[in-house]
Amino acid sequence: MSLIRRSNVFDPFSLDFWDPFEGFPFGSGSSSSLFPSFPRTSSETAAFAGARIDWKETPEAHVFKADVPGLKKEEIKVEVEDGNILQISGERNKEQEEKTDTWHRVERSSGRFLRRFRLPENAKTEQIRAAMENGVLTVTVPKEDVKKPEVKSIQISG
Numbered sequence: 436m437s438l439i440r441r442s443n444v445f446d447p448f449s450l451d452f453w454d455p456f457e458g459f460p461f462g463s464g465s466s467s468s469l470f471p472s473f474p475r476t477s478s479e480t481a482a483f484a485g486a487r488i489d490w491k492e493t494p495e496a497h498v499f500k501a502d503v504p505g506l507k508k509e510e511i512k513v514e515v516e517d518g519n520i521l522q523i524s525g526e527r528n529k530e531q532e533e534k535t536d537t538w539h540r541v542e543r544s545s546g547r548f549l550r551r552f553r554l555p556e557n558a559k560t561e562q563i564r565a566a567m568e569n570g571v572l573t574v575t576v577p578k579e580d581v582k583k584p585e586v587k588s589i590q591i592s593g
Contacts, residue, residue: 486548488523497558497576499523501550504570505543513565513574516551519558523574524549557581 488501501523503511511525529545532538554560559577566573 486523486525486550488550488552490552492578494578496578497554499552499572499574499576501572501574502570503567503572506570508567508572511567511572513563513572515554515560515563518560519554519556521552521554521563521574521576522549523551523572 486501486503488499491498491500499521503525506525506527510527511523514522514524516522524547526547527545554576557579559579562577564575566575
């Protein structure tokens with residue numbers, strides 16, 4: 436049994452956007468002019484748009500880990516929007532081409548990425564910390580202590 440939780444469209448904390456036309460010749464990632472009203476994205480951006488992020492919950496915090504190899508911390512933004520939306524974004528620039536260079540293969544993606552997550556009510560957004568090490572961004576969102584309800588025993592008469 437796998438302990439890894441896969442992305443779920445029914446996850447109330449996920450704000451990932453699903454493109455139902457992805458992969459179709461007329462979809463939003465296509466350069467087709469059949470349906471010009473669909474928004475367009477470049478293939479470079481689309482390749483890096485889905486930065487891989489893990490989200491785990493510990494008793495003390497929510498921890499997000501993003502693989503962002505080759506990026507510097509100055510190229511990444513971690514923001515809280517509307518008080519409870521964690522937004523992680525950045526951009527990997529395309530390598531400069533020299534006139535004398537001959538490229539045989541280009542597989543590393545470039546472009547912008549943006550991931551958004553709805554944080555639960557117990558998140559302490561004013562105490563969020565972010566750290567970068569070896570191409571992995573770790574964002575820690577501390578949780579408020581859960582107050583246990585006070586239980587008052589009532590004497591039964593009779």
